[in-house]
Structure formats: structure tokens, C-alpha cells
Amino acid sequence: MTEIPEHLLKRSASRRGKKPADGEGGGEAAKEPGSAVAPAQAAGPVEPPAIREAAAAVPRDPDPEPPKPEPAYVQAAKKRKKMPMWAMAIPALTLLWAYSFAGTMQQPEVEDPLFIESAALYSSQGCAGCHGAGGGGGVGYQFSNGEIYATFPEPIAQAVHIARGSAAITGEQYGDPERPGGARVAGNRGVMPNYPGITQNELELIVFHERVTLGGEDPSDPAYEEWMEHMREVAEGVLPDRPIDLEFFLACANPETTPGATGDVDPNEQEFCPGPLLETEEVASE
Ligand code: HEC
Numbered sequence: 001m002t003e004i005p006e007h008l009l010k011r012s013a014s015r016r017g018k019k020p021a022d023g024e025g026g027g028e029a030a031k032e033p034g035s036a037v038a039p040a041q042a043a044g045p046v047e048p049p050a051i052r053e054a055a056a057a058v059p060r061d062p063d064p065e066p067p068k069p070e071p072a073y074v075q076a077a078k079k080r081k082k083m084p085m086w087a088m089a090i091p092a093l094t095l096l097w098a099y100s101f102a103g104t105m106q107q108p109e110v111e112d113p114l115f116i117e118s119a120a121l122y123s124s125q126g127c128a129g130c131h132g133a134g135g136g137g138g139v140g141y142q143f144s145n146g147e148i149y150a151t152f153p154e155p156i157a158q159a160v161h162i163a164r165g166s167a168a169i170t171g172e173q174y175g176d177p178e179r180p181g182g183a184r185v186a187g188n189r190g191v192m193p194n195y196p197g198i199t200q201n202e203l204e205l206i207v208f209h210e211r212v213t214l215g216g217e218d219p220s221d222p223a224y225e226e227w228m229e230h231m232r233e234v235a236e237g238v239l240p241d242r243p244i245d246l247e248f249f250l251a252c253a254n255p256e257t258t259p260g261a262t263g264d265v266d267p268n269e270q271e272f273c274p275g276p277l278l279e280t281e282e283v284a285s286e
Contacts, residue, residue, distance in 0.1 A: 156254070
């Protein structure tokens with residue numbers, strides 16, 4: 001047992017002499033050792049007087065000040081409900097969800113109006129209904145995983161096919177003659193409707209969506225980037241849009257991949273052909 005230092009014992013004795021200790025709990029310890037010990041205390045384990053004296057000696061504010069009221073903001077903070085454990089997982093889960101979403105969309109350029117508008121046209125024109133929202137195919141062919149540019153190595157051939165549809169060329173071969181698995185033949189899978197009523201810019205945007213966003217074609221080629229810039233400028237009204245002119249498209253297209261194409265576009269008109277600008281020799285040559 002620890003010894004009670006002499007000075008403490010003295011101090012406690014002097015305090016005892018002065019006044020009874022304050023109400024709470026102090027009364028007992030303040031009592032004269034040996035005199036009028038409470039029965040409950042007597043019955044309990046014997047408490048050596050020295051301990052009680054020491055307890056009484058512990059300096060105690062005789063008249064403790066009431067605790068200062070806490071500032072309003074502290075009280076508010078204490079009252080506020082604590083965030084439950086499960087709620088703490090929400091930010092992490094949100095991040096995970098965003099990541100998985102980004103993975104399925106495969107388009108980091110979602111901010112670019114070119115991607116947004118072309119995607120909107122693809123669904124508003126009904127293409128998604130037959131070819132799938134993600135281009136996975138359905139009634140019509142699949143576009144994703146490069147299927148679309150396997151059929152049409154150049155966007156112009158694809159633009160002609162969409163504008164004209166497949167009924168006008170039933171039984172004819174179209175697209176890349178060397179296509180893996182055999183060249184496409186119009187009508188083999190049903191009927192692709194024609195789209196003569198949309199504008200050239202709308203058509204080009206749809207072609208772009210099918211090739212880049214759905215098909216996964218790399219648009220980083222300079223000629224491709226120029227085409228994208230051109231589509232943006234027309235969509236923004238900086239350059240004029242034009243109605244679809246199938247005759248002119250056929251002059252732009254390569255007869256090797258497009259039935260009815262002539263490939264004899266006037267070099268001065270070439271810049272109005274849908275798709276990236278092709279080299280004049282390429283267009284002219286077979
Ligand atoms: C009513 C269903 C339907 C709609 C709507 C539709 N297509 Fe098609 N599409 C088809 C079918 C069926 C084929 C195959 C036709 C054939 O066998 O010649 C096809 C073929 C195609 C092809 C040729 C693909 C290849 O690899 O040979 C392209 C490109 C295409 N569609 C684009 C579009 C676009 C763009 C739109 C919207 C503007 C669209 N389709 C709307 C049913 C549809």
C-alpha cells in the first residue's frame with residue numbers, strides 16, 4: 001500500500017476543521033475518522049482512515065463553477081447525427097460504379113458534342129432498334145468490334161449504303177470484296193431501309209458514331225480529325241449543311257466497294273464528299 005505523505009495528512013486535517021465538505025460525495029470523507037461512521041460503511045470492507053483522509057485531501061474546488069455553455073456550433077456538431085458505417089462506403093461504391101460505367105461506354109470524349117449528337121441521331125433515326133444500342137447487331141448486322149469497318153474500309157462507301165438502303169441493290173456485292181468471311185451481298189440478311197431524308201451532316205455523324213464509338217475505329221489520323229472538325233463546324237452552323245445528293249455521293253465513292261459508284265468527282269467538289277478527304281488519285285483510281 002502506498003504511504004500517504006505527511007503534508008497531505010496535515011492538509012486534510014486542517015480542511016476538516018474548517019467546514020463540512022460540499023454536498024456530493026465529499027461528506028463522508030470529511031467526517032471525523034472514528035466518529036459516527038455510517039452503518040453502510042461500517043458493514044462494507046473496512047476502509048483504513050488514512051485512505052479516506054487522503055481522499056479528502058485531494059484538492060477540490062469547494063464551489064465548482066457551472067460548466068460554461070458550449071458555443072452553438074459545438075452543440076450543433078454534437079447533436080448532428082454521425083455518419084453510419086455503411087454510408088461511408090458510398091463514395092467508394094460510387095467511384096467503382098463510375099469506373100465500370102466508363103468501361104462499358106468506351107468513350108472518354110463524352111463531353112464532345114460530336115459524340116453526344118452522333119449517338120443521339122443513331123437512336124432517334126431508329127438504327128439502334130435494328131442494330132443494337134451498342135452496335136452489337138440484331139435484325140441488322142453488328143457494327144462493334146470492328147465489324148463495320150471490315151465491311152466498309154472507307155466511310156464514303158458506308159454513307160452511300162445508308163442513304164440508298166439495300167433494296168435498290170439487292171443481290172449485288174457491296175463493301176470490301178476481301179472481307180473476312182466473304183463479301184457482303186445486299187438482301188442476304190433482310191432489308192436495310194434507305195435514308196434519303198436526313199441531311200448530309202446527320203448522315204456523316206451517324207457514320208462516325210457507327211465506326212468510332214461503336215466500331216472502335218481509331219480517329220486520330222489527321223484526315224480523320226479534319227473530318228471531325230468539319231462535322232463540328234457544320235453542326236454548329238459555321239458551315240452550311242446540305243441535303244443528301246446520292247448522285248454526288250456515287251461520284252465520290254470507289255466502284256470497288258460501292259455498286260454504281262463512278263469515282264469521278266470533280267477535284268474542286270471533293271471537299272464536299274462525306275467522310276475524310278481522300279487523295280485525288282485514290283478516288284480516281286480503281
Ligand atoms: C428495320 C431495321 C433496320 C433499321 C431501322 C436500320 N437498319 Fe441497317 N440494316 C438492317 C438490315 C436487315 C441490314 C442487312 C440488309 C441486307 O441484308 O442487305 C442492315 C445493314 C446495314 C448496314 C450494312 C452493314 C454491313 O456490315 O453490311 C449498315 C451500315 C447499316 N445497316 C446502317 C444503319 C443505320 C446507320 C441505320 C439508321 C440510320 C440503320 N441501319 C437502320 C436493318 C435495319
